Amino acid sequence: MSAPARTPAGAPGSLTGPGSGGVGDDAARPDGTLKVRGEFAYGSDLWMEDMLWGVTLRSPHPYARIRSIDVGPALAVPGVKAVLTSDDVPGEKVYGLELADQPVLAVDVVRYQGEPVALVAADHPETARAAAARIVVDYEVWEPVTDAITALGHPHWNQVHDGTARVTELSRESAHLHPEGNLVRHLKVRTGDPAPTADVVVVNTYEVGMQDQAFLGPESGLAVPAEDGGVELYVATQWLHVDQRQICSALSLPPEQVRLTLAGVGGAFGGREDLSMHVHACLLALRTGKPVKMSYNREESFFGHVHRHPATMRYEHGATRDGDLVYVKAEIYFDGGAYASSTPAVVGNGGTMGIGPYVVPNVHVDCYGAYTNNPPCGAMRGFGSVQTAFAYESQMDALAAELGMDPVELRCRNAMEQGSKAITGQVIDSPAPVVELLRRLEAMPLPGAAPDDLRHMPGGVSNTTHGEGVRRGIGYAVSYKNVAFSEGFDDYSTARVRLEVVGGEPTVTVHTAAAEVGQGLVTVEQQIARTELGVDRVVVAPKDTQVGSAGSTSASRQTYVTGGAVKAACEAVRGRVLERAAATTGRPVGELRLFDGAVVADGLELPLAELLGDDAVEETLEWRHRPTEAIDPETGQGFAHVQYAFSAHRAVVDVDTELGLVKVVEMACTQDVGKAINPQAVVGQIQGGTAQGLGLAVMEEILIKDGRVQNPSFTDYLIPTILDMPPMRIEILEYADPHAPYGLRGVGEAPNISSGPAVLAAIRQATGLPLTRVPVRPEHLTGT
Amino acid sequence: MRLTCTVNGTEQQVDDVWEGESLLYVLRERMGLPGSKNACEQGECGSCTVYLDGTPVCSCLVAAGQAEGREVGTVEGMATDEALHPVQQAFLDAGAVQCGFCTPGLLVATDDLVTRSLAAGAPPEDAEIREALAGNLCRCTGYEKILDAVKLAATRMSESAR
Amino acid sequence: MRFLQPTTWAEALEARATHPDAVAIAGGTDVMVGINFGRLRPPLLLDLTRVGELQEWSVDGGDVRLGAGVPYARVITELGDRLPGLAMASRTIGSPQIRNRGTVGGNLATASPAGDAHPALLAADAEVEVASVRGTRRIPVTDFYTGVKRSALAPDELIAAVRIRPPAGPQQYSKIGTRNAMVIAVAAFGLALHPDRGVVGTGIGSAAPTPRRATAAEEFAAEELSGLWESRGELPAATAVRFGELVATAAAPIDDVRGTAAYRVHALSVMARRALTWAWAEYRTAKES
Structure with a gap:
């Protein structure tokens, strides 16, 4: 394997860190010291002496045909080294996570505002930007399709209700965005009576706006041409090997010639599952023969990654007078935007998880993902479940109100438990403590009245109320989320673990390709190795494609799947070490264990330094969770998911009901994590996930008008500040999942799902308004 | 143009600076100090916070030439080779670092807050901390552990000052 | 450059x-x-x-x-x-x-219509x-x-x-944002009582092409308060309400990503009513102290 000619400043090294601590301990991050010193290199920090800067020219139109592109004026700019269009893509011109439908650079048609059209490399970013602005693209502008229901030709709800239902006519030939039509996926769940009736029925429609991952570290990376004609790419991403597959296809190079290394990642939350600048930087590097750095600014970042699908949902819940759910019917539309990205899987989750952690005998769900000319939507933390949770939890509150029941009581009455059947027919075969999560929340003390201080009022120091119009509300929500990849996906991770003695000290090196995005997987890898091998010094090798795939840092899966792989590889290493010790000492393997750098047994302590000498014991293996299966396309039945995570939130809010301003006073969360591998990191995931859910409930939305993004900046796309996040109470339950390593459950997504609906419920209680759309804006609360 | 300023106590001189470059760009791309981060480049996130003549500012909003002759302090200047600054150590101990992209800016803002509060005689209270750090966005932590870290740093810094 | x-x-x-x-x-x-x-x-x-x-x-x-x-x-x-x-x-x-x-x-x-200082400067002349x-x-x-x-x-x-001119009477400033910090005003309102001149100053922000005063509201308040400056009597609730309404009529806002025109008008009426109430209460207390 050919090494790069040079290594950039900021190329990642091995992490050792100062820490200690095994499974269950608050071990310190091995990258923590680098991060607080400002020495941890993110993608945008990579640097080489003679590197060029790459920039992207993007379409200003949501939908248009490209008549011609003239790159001549850009090439004439001094300092410009290359200008590329789709003609310069040597391999497949389209890529995609699940369906290859997205052009590397626009081919004839642009389908969303911001679609990459051309690339420029120059010696200064200002030069590259100025040159890109001189590329002449002649567009024939088309009318964009901007509504998912219209795109599918389905009748809108209001037409259904006023009796004028008709299939929407798409007026233009161009309204078929892709040759096969605008439907990406339609998922059906059908159980029980197809025409159920109930004493009490509530019907509502809900909308969830388009949320952005808003990770702080913009898309960035550095491509370095290699002597073998290949390329080294240092990039901030979530799944190196799926990137590699797509890059190879576009570059028409074999995997050996496209080597990826994970650069420092400044947050991900799903937004780095799809390619951004990956292929572009490689194309420019290969064309110019020089290293090329690409680093989006915040505005470009809003156009450079997929967002959370906006959703429109109609739910009908039927129950007995006593509050037993009889049936749920749901129609869910996800707007996938211009390209498929992970829409099929989002539809899968949205549909199969779409009624919440409740037992319902009769279920009828239709979940659709559609192409439109809006920005492409794909993965974001919570993945299809965030949207539906707003709907099903709002329905539970509406039903409780209709029944005159306490909303928590109604939830507990219908809650799943171990042994219950999910709507896929799958039996929940590990703990499902939904009732306990809710009851524990109820038992937590409530916060007192807000102190008489502006900083505690809705509006804060903006001085809009001194208490006038302020009403308090309390809301509850519970959610569940499938962990890891579902529906028969071959979901595995690869770990290479090496035990050797370095400088007299037993040292374990863990090498996986699993992306550390901030969550602390590198810490977990160390903790598992320490526990399994009884060695304190654990080195985490850089994440790269020199080892097999770890799968994506998504779906709350890495601690489970890569954690499982590291554990299994450690066990294999341990087996070989103990066999060797058994051979040396004559003691049966069964009596031996690894502890504190030695093989120990009754009356025996054999230091590893002595046992191994200069030998290294290394094992590389792939590890899989138990398989799932595809669901039946007509009924949605099947063993779709490997594990579920459960969390619940209670939100307390103060609302200035006259001005429509919300202050979240406290968030409380209970979550079952099976086993907290690193309790401090688990709490961090719950707090961070809660903040993102809160953000969607009250402020976060990419606003789209006629296919155009109205607020691509942190000035107008607002995420919570420290003044918007209240103090939290957290209780963690640890009911082991017998099928998972250490009994653990994926942690990251569940709290992101239940927090927003709890905030919405609390605002609803404070205001008495139905509130069927998030984010809730002051206009919704004031009728303006 | 040529720019000369003092960064973390050391005089730095760089040439061929384009007049439209920000102090942030100069630090990151010309002086080899990428610790200050480029999350928004419009003063809305605080990731690029540095000291400019002792005052925390967004370095993305300082034109390079405005730093001429000034004293700049970045995250890279907080620790010694041997020991972390108490604010840095507190962020680690409290678990306030996840992806870490907001961390450099938060460390500078926290150091300023705690130093000023202690000089005024008392560690900062929660409401003060929140108002003082409202210009530093974090997307990972939900801020709870950042609040813990600030309080931990204030306690340690006030003890070591005694 | x-x-x-x-x-x-x-x-x-x-x-x-x-x-x-x-x-x-x-x-x-x-x-x-x-x-x-x-x-x-x-x-x-x-x-x-x-x-x-x-x-x-x-x-x-x-x-x-x-x-x-x-x-x-x-x-x-x-x-x-x-x-x-x-x-x-x-x-x-x-x-x-x-x-x-x-x-x-x-x-x-x-000179952005959303500049935060403008309403305060307008109200203070x-x-x-x-x-x-x-x-x-x-x-x-x-x-x-x-x-x-x-x-x-x-x-x-x-x-x-x-x-x-440093104030002869209380001043207030309120701003609407959809976040509790770091936010551009959806609407803002500045108020200054000038008891020395028997005048109420106002300024509105983010609700018209330029920052502007609410002249009709100022005139109304001057008239309504003319008998109260000396006595520092209670502010009739209806006066505050009407003042708020008149402030809102001075606005000529647009719908944009930060808020609707209708909300801006509504919010101004509430902010103005509250601000006058607070300022007057402070003016009354100032006498007692």
């Missing part, structure tokens, strides 16, 4: 006169955003941060003369008693880092002191804003200072 860095006011005015196409930069909180995102490419940047005269405030003839380069942070810490309305507005601006750099002079130069090599003039702030991001500043002029 060129970069000029005068160190005296005379040099700055000379440079301004020579380079009418230069963009003046102080705290950089507007200019650098434009440059960073490629929206602004002036041939010359005129840096005013080295002009010592701009960095100070003083009391001059009974007015506070606030140098155009004094950052908001200093308005809050040094002028909270003398300029309470402006200090309250300053506290809502951006983040601490922005308040350490951003200036009232810059807010005026940008501030004057803008502008200068050029031709001389110095004072512009009542009411006349300063001439359009969306346009002002009465001539191409060869720079803003020297803002002059504000």
Whole structure:
């Protein structure tokens, strides 16, 4: 394997860190010291002496045909080294996570505002930007399709209700965005009576706006041409090997010639599952023969990654007078935007998880993902479940109100438990403590009245109320989320673990390709190795494609799947070490264990330094969770998911009901994590996930008008500040999942799902308004 | 143009600076100090916070030439080779670092807050901390552990000052 | 692009006169955003941060003369008693880092309808002191804003200072944002009671093409309060309500990503009603103390 000619400043090294601590301990991050010193290199920090800067020219139109592109004026700019269009893509011109439908650079048609059209490399970013602005693209502008229901030709709800239902006519030939039509996926769940009736029925429609991952570290990376004609790419991403597959296809190079290394990642939350600048930087590097750095600014970042699908949902819940759910019917539309990205899987989750952690005998769900000319939507933390949770939890509150029941009581009455059947027919075969999560929340003390201080009022120091119009509300929500990849996906991770003695000290090196995005997987890898091998010094090798795939840092899966792989590889290493010790000492393997750098047994302590000498014991293996299966396309039945995570939130809010301003006073969360591998990191995931859910409930939305993004900046796309996040109470339950390593459950997504609906419920209680759309804006609360 | 300023106590001189470059760009791309981060480049996130003549500012909003002759302090200047600054150590101990992209800016803002509060005689209270750090966005932590870290740093810094 | 860095006011005015196409930069909180995102490419940047005269405030003839380069942070810490309305507005601006750099002079130069200082300056009857090599003039702030991001500043002029008479009565400032910090105003309202003149000053922000006063509301309040200044009697609730309604009628807002026109009108009526109620309550208490 050919090494790069040079290594950039900021190329990642091995992490050792100062820490200690095994499974269950608050071990310190091995990258923590680098991060607080400002020495941890993110993608945008990579640097080489003679590197060029790459920039992207993007379409200003949501939908248009490209008549011609003239790159001549850009090439004439001094300092410009290359200008590329789709003609310069040597391999497949389209890529995609699940369906290859997205052009590397626009081919004839642009389908969303911001679609990459051309690339420029120059010696200064200002030069590259100025040159890109001189590329002449002649567009024939088309009318964009901007509504998912219209795109599918389905009748809108209001037409259904006023009796004028008709299939929407798409007026233009161009309204078929892709040759096969605008439907990406339609998922059906059908159980029980197809025409159920109930004493009490509530019907509502809900909308969830388009949320952005808003990770702080913009898309960035550095491509370095290699002597073998290949390329080294240092990039901030979530799944190196799926990137590699797509890059190879576009570059028409074999995997050996496209080597990826994970650069420092400044947050991900799903937004780095799809390619951004990956292929572009490689194309420019290969064309110019020089290293090329690409680093989006915040505005470009809003156009450079997929967002959370906006959703429109109609739910009908039927129950007995006593509050037993009889049936749920749901129609869910996800707007996938211009390209498929992970829409099929989002539809899968949205549909199969779409009624919440409740037992319902009769279920009828239709979940659709559609192409439109809006920005492409794909993965974001919570993945299809965030949207539906707003709907099903709002329905539970509406039903409780209709029944005159306490909303928590109604939830507990219908809650799943171990042994219950999910709507896929799958039996929940590990703990499902939904009732306990809710009851524990109820038992937590409530916060007192807000102190008489502006900083505690809705509006804060903006001085809009001194208490006038302020009403308090309390809301509850519970959610569940499938962990890891579902529906028969071959979901595995690869770990290479090496035990050797370095400088007299037993040292374990863990090498996986699993992306550390901030969550602390590198810490977990160390903790598992320490526990399994009884060695304190654990080195985490850089994440790269020199080892097999770890799968994506998504779906709350890495601690489970890569954690499982590291554990299994450690066990294999341990087996070989103990066999060797058994051979040396004559003691049966069964009596031996690894502890504190030695093989120990009754009356025996054999230091590893002595046992191994200069030998290294290394094992590389792939590890899989138990398989799932595809669901039946007509009924949605099947063993779709490997594990579920459960969390619940209670939100307390103060609302200035006259001005429509919300202050979240406290968030409380209970979550079952099976086993907290690193309790401090688990709490961090719950707090961070809660903040993102809160953000969607009250402020976060990419606003789209006629296919155009109205607020691509942190000035107008607002995420919570420290003044918007209240103090939290957290209780963690640890009911082991017998099928998972250490009994653990994926942690990251569940709290992101239940927090927003709890905030919405609390605002609803404070205001008495139905509130069927998030984010809730002051206009919704004031009728303006 | 040529720019000369003092960064973390050391005089730095760089040439061929384009007049439209920000102090942030100069630090990151010309002086080899990428610790200050480029999350928004419009003063809305605080990731690029540095000291400019002792005052925390967004370095993305300082034109390079405005730093001429000034004293700049970045995250890279907080620790010694041997020991972390108490604010840095507190962020680690409290678990306030996840992806870490907001961390450099938060460390500078926290150091300023705690130093000023202690000089005024008392560690900062929660409401003060929140108002003082409202210009530093974090997307990972939900801020709870950042609040813990600030309080931990204030306690340690006030003890070591005694 | 060129970069000029005068160190005296005379040099700055000379440079301004020579380079009418230069963009003046102080705290950089507007200019650098434009440059960073490629929206602004002036041939010359005129840096005013080295002009010592701009960095100070003083009391001059009974007015506070606030140098155009004094950052908001200093308005809050040094002028909270003398300029309470402006200090309250300053506290809502951006983040601490922005308040350490951003200036009232810059807010005026940008003249955005959403500038946070404007409603407070309008309510307090501030004057803008502008200068050029031709001389110095004072512009009542009411006349300063001439359009969306346009002002009465001539191409060869720079803003020297803002002059504000310290208040004879209470002041209030309220701003709506959909986040509890770091947010551009959806709507803002400034109020100043001038009991010495029997006048109520107002200013509204983010609700019209320019910051503006609510003249009808001011006249209504002056009339309604004319009998109350002396007695410091209770403010009739209906007066506050009507005042709020009249403030709202002065607005001519638009729908945009930050809020709807209808909400802005509604919010102004509520903020104005509350602000007058608070200010009057403070005025009454001030007598008792």
